[in-house]
Amino acid sequence: MGRDRVTREELETSLTRIGAVLSGIRVLDDERGPGYLKNVRAYVTDTRYFMEKKEDLVLAFEAVTWAWAWVEIGCDLGVLASDEPRLQKF
DSSP, X not given: OXXXXXXHHHHHHHHHHHHXXXXXXXXXXXXXXXXXXXXXXXXXXXXXXXXXXXXXXXXXXXXXXXXXXXXXXXHHTTSEEOSOGGGSOO
């Protein structure tokens, strides 16, 4: 998505990928983990809203980027865990 325009296809790919990651995500921190997942799901919902209702692909891209950020930060902090290789801590 390094171009000046975001495409619907790229957003659909991102949503498919994050959906797959979310289906295998595990909460490691019972205090903070549910809040992280709630935020991720909210940003995924926002992505669809901006794509479908507002037809604003830029805001949709921002929302899916935030969803990914919450997943990655959660995994980095040990709040969440995923089988996705790029999200596993080293």
